[in-house]
Structures are given as structure tokens and as C-alpha cells.
Amino acid sequence: MGRMMEMGPAFEQVAEIFFYDLPYVFALPVSFLLLAILLVYVSRDTALRGIYCAIIQFLVTFMLWITMNSHIIHAALKDWAEWGWLALLFLYLVPISANYVVYAALEQERRRGVFWVIGLYGLCFVLATAGEALGWRGYDAMLTVYYGLLPPLEIYTFWQLWRSARQGNRRSRALLLPLVLLTVLGVFDGFNLAFGFTAVPTFFMPLGVFSFFVVVLQLQQEQLLREHQLEDQTVHLQYQAALARERAELDVLTGCRNRMSFEMALREGITDVRQTGRPLACLMFDIDHFKRYNDTFGHEAGDMVLKEFSAVVRQMLDKTKPFFRWGGEEFVILCAGLDLDEAAVLGNTVRRSVAERVNICGQHVTVSVGVSIWHGAFDTAEHLFHRADEALYAAKDAGRNCLRVEEPAGQAEVEL
Structure with missing residues (x-):
């Protein structure tokens, strides 16, 4: 009994690390799977390469942020003091990379507004990085601004996606769910860090990566449709070429x-x-x-x-x-x-x-x-x-x- 009591604090510490890392344990393999699927398809269709590359850069940024936040990795490499700094750095980069996916999916006339959204997130990142470089703990200081920007900027982005989806853009329609889920979870994480809603102050935003399966499936469906259309066009062109050749070989x-x-x-x-x-x-x-x-x-x-x-x-x-x-x-x-x-x-x-x-x-x-x-x-x-x-x-x-x-x-x- 005494031995179990001695193990109690250590057990509680392990349990806390486990529950803290639980969202990352679920999200990281899914991110790798999505990344592997996209890397297979990115070279197959030049028309979709832009949005494929945008999602790939988001997943890479997202996985790096997840990795930098993992307590298990922190415990394994406890002598490296840069983990917290890098985790905050990638936290600022996540909305920039996520909105770039939206930018790649939208029609040309709607991209300008999202470009300014990316610019504001970028400005927040630059100011935080500058403060960090000057020794003012800029990443921590700008978190209030960061989480304050999330709701209005993402509502605007959602509005642009919604208008695009209503006009028949299937990519925009597929992105609505990830945008809403990542924003809601991100805002919740900010309040959770400030007010301690959960016993373990972890990030729940990594779970939003599951919603990207909807986007990947939509892109694969679109790519298959394009391939079928190209096959039909090829067959039609071959038929026209054969018909032209036959006509060229006929006496009128x-x-x-x-x-x-x-x-x-x-x-x-x-x-x-x-x-x-x-x-x-x-x-x-x-x-x-x-x-x-x-x-x-x-x-x-x-x-x-x-x-x-x-x-x-x-x-x-x-x-x-x-x-x-x-x-x-x-x-x-x-x-x-x-x-x-x-x-x-x-x-x-x-x-x-x-x-x-x-x-x-x-x-x-x-x-x-x-x-x-x-x-x-x-x-x-x-x-x-x-x-x-x-x-x-x-x-x-x-x-x-x-x-x-x-x-x-x-x-x-x-x-x-």
C-alpha cells in the first residue's frame, strides 16, 4: 500500500502527460495519412496542384505545431529549452497556412479579402517575433491579440467561403467544416488557457484535422471527374482524328x-x-x-x-x-x-x-x-x-x- 502511495504522484504526472497529449496522439497519425494521400495525388493533376500544395503546407505546419506541443517529446528531450518558443511560433503560423488553403480554393475575385486576412495574421506573427527578438516575450504578449483576431477574421473568411459555395464551388463547400471546427476549437483553446475550463490545459484544435478528410475526398472526386472528362475528350479527339483520316482517304x-x-x-x-x-x-x-x-x-x-x-x-x-x-x-x-x-x-x-x-x-x-x-x-x-x-x-x-x-x-x- 505504501509503495502504491509512493507511486501516486508519479502516476498522476504520467496520467496528466497522457491526457495532455491525447489530442496530439489522435491528430498526428491522421495528419501523416492525409499528407501521404496528397503527396500521391499532387503530381497527377496540374489543375489541382495549387490547392494540393496549399493543404500540404498547412499539414506540415500543423504537424510541426502538434509535435512542438507534445509533453511526451518534451519529456524525452527535456534538456532542449526551445520547445515552448517553437510551439508558439507554429501556433502563429497555423492560421496563416490554413487561410492560404482557403485562398487557393476561392475564385480569383474573392481572394483579395482573404489575402488581407492572411496579411493581418502575418503582421501579428511579425510583431510577436520582433518582440521575441527584443527579449520582450513577444509570442506570449501577442496571444491576446492573436485569439482576439481569430473570431472576426475567420467569420469573414467563412462568409467568403459561403458565398463561393452557394455559387457552386465544391472546394469552398468542403472547406466550410474545417474552417468552423478549427476556429471554434482554437477559440476554445484560448479561453481554456486563460480560464482553465479543463483539468489539463491542453489544445483541442489538433482534432480539427479530421475534418480535412472531407476536403481531400472532394478533391479526389474532382480529380476523378476531370480524369474521366479528359478520357472522354481523348476518345472524342481520337474519333474525330479517325473520321478526318477516313475522309482524307475517301474519294468524294x-x-x-x-x-x-x-x-x-x-x-x-x-x-x-x-x-x-x-x-x-x-x-x-x-x-x-x-x-x-x-x-x-x-x-x-x-x-x-x-x-x-x-x-x-x-x-x-x-x-x-x-x-x-x-x-x-x-x-x-x-x-x-x-x-x-x-x-x-x-x-x-x-x-x-x-x-x-x-x-x-x-x-x-x-x-x-x-x-x-x-x-x-x-x-x-x-x-x-x-x-x-x-x-x-x-x-x-x-x-x-x-x-x-x-x-x-x-x-x-x-x-x-
């Missing part, structure tokens, strides 16, 4: 892909067949006596021939057989996976369908067709196209409205 009159697109597709097709070993066929079409339509019936009739011919052919092809207007009345189909005989079958099917279905000004439109096939590793795009062109001219020399395949398959028309 016929809706077929143009000559530039053909040259790109031919290179891609040859790259593919070199890797896969599949066959590749090239079919060239020339509308028979096209000049006669222009000379006899006018250019509008010639345009109609090109449009009707293209429409009929496109209806017969799938996406694996791209259709191009090479120039004038000449057209090309690339057929990956078709050998020479299969390509000839397709060419004759197209030729017959055009002759049956395309009739302009009472005249049946016919076409001549030339077919070539990829010869393997030693072949080239130029040779493939040249052989199809030669076969086309052979079909025209044979009387038109027929199909020829490349040499040495023969000069005879392939009728299938």
Missing part, C-alpha cells in the same frame, strides 16, 4: 477510298502476306468507253456512271476486300487470302453484276478487268500493280467487258 464523288489510301493499304497488305504466307490478289477495273458518256451525255452522266458503278461494287464486297478509285474511271480491289482463280471468279462476278445493274441514259455500263497475284518474297508492290495493269490492257484489247489474268496464265478470257 464515289465514296471509295482514294489513291493515297490504296498505296498505304497495298504496303500493309504486302507486309501481312510476307508474315503470314497468305495469297494476295489485285483486281483492276476500267469502265468501258467512259469518255463517250461524258462527250455524249455530259459530265453529269459521267459522274453518275462512276457513282452507280461504285455503289454496285461496294455492295458486293466485305471489309476484307477494300475498294479504291485509282483515278479517272480506273478502280482497284485488294483481296487478301484469294488465289488467282478465286480472284478471277470475284472479278467476273463483279463484271457481270455491273453489266446487269448499271444503266445510264439507256446505256448498259460494262467494265474490263485485270487480275494479278502476289508471287512471294522476291515480288514487289510495283510489279504486282504493273501485272494487274497489263492484264487490264489485255482485256481492253480483247474487246472490253471481259477479264484477263496476269502472264503467264494466258491471254484468254477467264469465263467462270
Whole structure:
């Protein structure tokens, strides 16, 4: 029993230190957690970097103030006499850093008022520091002014935040709770130090840091929304770019892909067949006596021939057989996976369908067709196209409205 009585004063002293540091024990890990979250996000969105940095500097200031007030740390480093001085120094810096967060969240037209609030807190800090430097215990002497400034200045800041929040600023709305809580707890701490409301004269303002979770969550939500908007904009831009590229590759009159697109597709097709070993066929079409339509019936009739011919052919092809207007009345189909005989079958099917279905000004439109096939590793795009062109001219020399395949398959028309 006597031993317990001997331990009584020591136990009471430990209990007092524990209860004094209880708000700091709760607040310091939360501050570290918030700081870690913000450091992860600060580099991800340049638009929010300003307010992220403002909250980071507040949390760093806040944690330093908490640390300097901890009795446990004081007891561990009891030989260092600067703890009390540093604790008061950071106490003066806390409202400056907190109002800078508000400054970063507000619209440009509302920042001027908060700038003057920060300036008044700064002036209070400068005067206190000057008094401290002159040996007048300036930090203690200015505490009455400091706690006297808190209510009116923070009410003004709250009013600016409230007006901003009513206009739809979500950052301002999220900051209302931390501002109110820190101010109320700060004013309570001032009166508690003066009048001793609690048995242990501790600071309760550190508990206000919990309210910053609301702000961080709001900023993360805003950042996610911005990222989704950027993704949507990227998809839209990609779609517009693809649409523009497709339009650039289309022949306006016929809706077929143009000559530039053909040259790109031919290179891609040859790259593919070199890797896969599949066959590749090239079919060239020339509308028979096209000049006669222009000379006899006018250019509008010639345009109609090109449009009707293209429409009929496109209806017969799938996406694996791209259709191009090479120039004038000449057209090309690339057929990956078709050998020479299969390509000839397709060419004759197209030729017959055009002759049956395309009739302009009472005249049946016919076409001549030339077919070539990829010869393997030693072949080239130029040779493939040249052989199809030669076969086309052979079909025209044979009387038109027929199909020829490349040499040495023969000069005879392939009728299938």
C-alpha cells in the first residue's frame, strides 16, 4: 500500500502527460495519412496542384505545431529549452497556412479579402517575433491579440467561403467544416488557457484535422471527374482524328477510298502476306468507253456512271476486300487470302453484276478487268500493280467487258 502511495504522484504526472497529449496522439497519425494521400495525388493533376500544395503546407505546419506541443517529446528531450518558443511560433503560423488553403480554393475575385486576412495574421506573427527578438516575450504578449483576431477574421473568411459555395464551388463547400471546427476549437483553446475550463490545459484544435478528410475526398472526386472528362475528350479527339483520316482517304464523288489510301493499304497488305504466307490478289477495273458518256451525255452522266458503278461494287464486297478509285474511271480491289482463280471468279462476278445493274441514259455500263497475284518474297508492290495493269490492257484489247489474268496464265478470257 505504501509503495502504491509512493507511486501516486508519479502516476498522476504520467496520467496528466497522457491526457495532455491525447489530442496530439489522435491528430498526428491522421495528419501523416492525409499528407501521404496528397503527396500521391499532387503530381497527377496540374489543375489541382495549387490547392494540393496549399493543404500540404498547412499539414506540415500543423504537424510541426502538434509535435512542438507534445509533453511526451518534451519529456524525452527535456534538456532542449526551445520547445515552448517553437510551439508558439507554429501556433502563429497555423492560421496563416490554413487561410492560404482557403485562398487557393476561392475564385480569383474573392481572394483579395482573404489575402488581407492572411496579411493581418502575418503582421501579428511579425510583431510577436520582433518582440521575441527584443527579449520582450513577444509570442506570449501577442496571444491576446492573436485569439482576439481569430473570431472576426475567420467569420469573414467563412462568409467568403459561403458565398463561393452557394455559387457552386465544391472546394469552398468542403472547406466550410474545417474552417468552423478549427476556429471554434482554437477559440476554445484560448479561453481554456486563460480560464482553465479543463483539468489539463491542453489544445483541442489538433482534432480539427479530421475534418480535412472531407476536403481531400472532394478533391479526389474532382480529380476523378476531370480524369474521366479528359478520357472522354481523348476518345472524342481520337474519333474525330479517325473520321478526318477516313475522309482524307475517301474519294468524294464515289465514296471509295482514294489513291493515297490504296498505296498505304497495298504496303500493309504486302507486309501481312510476307508474315503470314497468305495469297494476295489485285483486281483492276476500267469502265468501258467512259469518255463517250461524258462527250455524249455530259459530265453529269459521267459522274453518275462512276457513282452507280461504285455503289454496285461496294455492295458486293466485305471489309476484307477494300475498294479504291485509282483515278479517272480506273478502280482497284485488294483481296487478301484469294488465289488467282478465286480472284478471277470475284472479278467476273463483279463484271457481270455491273453489266446487269448499271444503266445510264439507256446505256448498259460494262467494265474490263485485270487480275494479278502476289508471287512471294522476291515480288514487289510495283510489279504486282504493273501485272494487274497489263492484264487490264489485255482485256481492253480483247474487246472490253471481259477479264484477263496476269502472264503467264494466258491471254484468254477467264469465263467462270
